[in-house]
Amino acid sequence: MIIGxxxxxxxxxxxxxxxxxxFAKKHVITIETKLYNYILIFSLINxxxxxxxxxxxxxxxxxxxxxxxxxxxxxxxxxxTWFTLFTIYIVSVSNFLKTSKNNYKILIIYYFIVAILLTxxxxxxxxxxxxxxxxxxxxxxxxxxxxxxxxxxxxxxLKNRRKLGKKIIPFISYIICFALMxxxxxxxxxxxxxxxxxxxxTILMYFTIENPDLRMIEQLxxxxxxxxxxxxxxxxxxxxxxxxxxxxxxxxxxxxxxxLDDKNIPDSSKxxxxxxxxxxxxxxxxxxxxxxxxxxxxxxLEIVNNEYDFNKFTxxxxxxxxxxxxxxxxxxKTNIDSSIPKVLYGDVQRLKQICINILTNAIxxxxxxxxxxxxxxxxxxEVCRLIISVEDTxxxxxNENIDxxxxxxxxxxxxxxxxxxxxxxxLAITKKLVxxxxxxxxxxxxFGKGSKFTVCVDQKIVSNPTIKLEETRNLTPVINIINxxxxxxxxxxxxxxxxxxxxxxxxxxxxxxxxxxxCIEKIQSGNKYDLILLDDxxxxxxxxxxxxxxxxxxxxxxxxxxxxxxxxxGMKEKYLSEGFDDYLAKPINKDELNKVINxxxxxx
Ligand code: ADP
Numbered sequence: 001m002i003i004g005x006x007x008x009x010x011x012x013x014x015x016x017x018x019x020x021x022x023f024a025k026k027h028v029i030t031i032e033t034k035l036y037n038y039i040l041i042f043s044l045i046n047x048x049x050x051x052x053x054x055x056x057x058x059x060x061x062x063x064x065x066x067x068x069x070x071x072x073x074x075x076x077x078x079x080x081t082w083f084t085l086f087t088i089y090i091v092s093v094s095n096f097l098k099t100s101k102n103n104y105k106i107l108i109i110y111y112f113i114v115a116i117l118l119t120x121x122x123x124x125x126x127x128x129x130x131x132x133x134x135x136x137x138x139x140x141x142x143x144x145x146x147x148x149x150x151x152x153x154x155x156x157x158l159k160n161r162r163k164l165g166k167k168i169i170p171f172i173s174y175i176i177c178f179a180l181m182x183x184x185x186x187x188x189x190x191x192x193x194x195x196x197x198x199x200x201x202t203i204l205m206y207f208t209i210e211n212p213d214l215r216m217i218e219q220l221x222x223x224x225x226x227x228x229x230x231x232x233x234x235x236x237x238x239x240x241x242x243x244x245x246x247x248x249x250x251x252x253x254x255x256x257x258x259x260l261d262d263k264n265i266p267d268s269s270k271x272x273x274x275x276x277x278x279x280x281x282x283x284x285x286x287x288x289x290x291x292x293x294x295x296x297x298x299x300x301l302e303i304v305n306n307e308y309d310f311n312k313f314t315x316x317x318x319x320x321x322x323x324x325x326x327x328x329x330x331x332x333k334t335n336i337d338s339s340i341p342k343v344l345y346g347d348v349q350r351l352k353q354i355c356i357n358i359l360t361n362a363i364x365x366x367x368x369x370x371x372x373x374x375x376x377x378x379x380x381x382e383v384c385r386l387i388i389s390v391e392d393t394x395x396x397x398x399n400e401n402i403d404x405x406x407x408x409x410x411x412x413x414x415x416x417x418x419x420x421x422x423x424x425x426x427l428a429i430t431k432k433l434v435x436x437x438x439x440x441x442x443x444x445x446x447f448g449k450g451s452k453f454t455v456c457v458d459q460k461i462v463s464n465p466t467i468k469l470e471e472t473r474n475l476t477p478v479i480n481i482i483n484x485x486x487x488x489x490x491x492x493x494x495x496x497x498x499x500x501x502x503x504x505x506x507x508x509x510x511x512x513x514x515x516x517x518x519c520i521e522k523i524q525s526g527n528k529y530d531l532i533l534l535d536d537x538x539x540x541x542x543x544x545x546x547x548x549x550x551x552x553x554x555x556x557x558x559x560x561x562x563x564x565x566x567x568x569x570g571m572k573e574k575y576l577s578e579g580f581d582d583y584l585a586k587p588i589n590k591d592e593l594n595k596v597i598n599x600x601x602x603x604x
Pocket of ligand 1: 451
């Protein structure tokens with residue numbers, strides 16, 4: 001008896017410690033945690049009641065006294081309450097019964113009937129050679145209920161094993177222990193296992209499911225998962241929208257550019273066409289900006305480092321900026337450090353994007369004077385620190401506005417700004433890209449006089465380059481294209497028309513098909529082309545699949561360029577890795593098209 005009692009005392013102390021720890025911590029409140037509160041409380045009550053019963057025996061309180069009978073019956077009822085709570089807990093975790101008011105009513109009626117029976121059925125108390133235990137109808141009823149419950153637990157748990165996942169382990173371990181204890185109790189009636197059994201399950205549940213910290217983590221994981229899902233849905237939505245917007249935009253940009261070059265169009269209409277070109281280019285910039293910022297915020301934009309030709313990089317920026325100056329009375333000065341190695345290692349696309357953003361801003365916010373594009377360097381060991389600055393004599397920025405510059409959608413509230421197109425995304429993207437490259441960006445500005453944006457990024461020096469250095473060609477106009485034949489593959493008829501007309505301007509012959517099967521057929525039946533421009537997103541067979549099939553054709557060696565409105569960041573790399581020779585985003589940019597034509601169709 002003393003050994004049994006010390007065992008219960010130890011269990012009681014341990015359960016009290018767990019209860020203190022449990023109730024002292026912040027909880028996530030759910031039906032299950034609420035149920036666990038009661039399970040914990042009733043487990044303590046069971047232990048206390050069993051301890052009182054043992055003390056009664058040690059103090060030799062008369063076995064059949066009203067007080068002893070009362071404590072015994074109370075013990076049976078609290079044990080029954082604990083088992084019922086535990087059953088409801090399992091039902092709730094596994095969502096076994098749909099919670100309707102009727103279910104609860106039935107449960108309450110059942111609980112009271114059994115509790116009343118336990119209280120009023122005659123109980124026998126036996127004390128044989130110092131071993132005391134209860135027997136009689138209430139005890140048998142409780143045994144019956146316990147057996148019924150354990151079968152129910154097993155059925156529920158096994159039926160819902162997938163939903164329960166790891167939670168199944170404590171339940172199954174408890175059911176096994178419970179069954180063993182029940183058998184032991186039947187064989188040796190005096191064994192003090194009743195309150196221990198409930199305490200054991202309570203402790204097990206605390207360590208595996210109901211620990212408030214675990215619950216918090218579980219809740220955080222759920223919140224993180226749903227945030228990630230929402231973010232993925234947003235990125236999917238944006239990428240689809242981008243594709244959908246780019247397709248009609250391709251037609252607008254393509255046709256309006258063609259009309260601008262058309263000699264039959266009167267000058268009076270050309271101004272309107274120029275406005276269409278500007279507006280559509282602006283719309284395209286917005287689509288690209290929104291895509292980039294959402295990718296950056298979802299941490300989905302990765303830096304892709306490669307070897308690159310530094311002179312080509314600066315020349316492209318200079319040609320582009322000079323083109324964007326238009327007729328503004330601005331002198332464009334350049335100052336590029338000639339000691340910078342010819343081949344560097346870094347993400348040239350992103351670096352270009354950073355430079356284009358600050359160069360375009362300088363052009364946008366300067367009416368007259370000059371703009372200086374300067375790149376200096378500090379070289380140490382294998383690293384070349386590029387210090388890129390763009391200085392202008394433009395409208396300048398007030399000191400109090402400098403901090404706001406890098407916030408997304410933030411445009412400085414100025415009269416001049418109202419007339420200048422912009423989304424307020426450019427510098428936010430620039431800053432995030434510079435951060436991603438572990439670089440720095442600083443702004444110096446005197447309001448009314450001008451601004452200077454300086455970007456510092458480290459690039460690796462490549463001592464044994466694997467890339468071929470290109471001579472810088474003047475990209476426009478493209479010359480020396482004779483008798484070239486290009487196959488266009490696109491499911492969108494208008495896109496085909498745009499591409500046909502654009503290539504026609506260069507005197508290039510085109511043939512068009514609107515699906516991958518027709519493209520393969522053309523090649524299989526021996527038609528010869530100098531280049532294939534292949535759209536990716538086509539029904540039935542995508543461009544990527546078409547290319548795979550083309551490459552299986554014996555002797556196939558035509559260069560294939562992906563022509564797609566899928567212009568998410570990293571797409572160029574994706575298409576190149578799929579086996580395409582190059583990539584053109586829709587709407588087709590004239591300079592990019594020139595590059596492709598120069599590279600693959602020039603007779604030189
Ligand atoms: P956007 O140019 O589309 O408005 P940005 O994020 O590129 O968006 O720039 C944010 C704001 O910073 C601009 O609206 C403009 O007021 C200011 N800004 C940026 N560059 C310059 C500059 N070179 N000179 C004067 N103001 C500038």
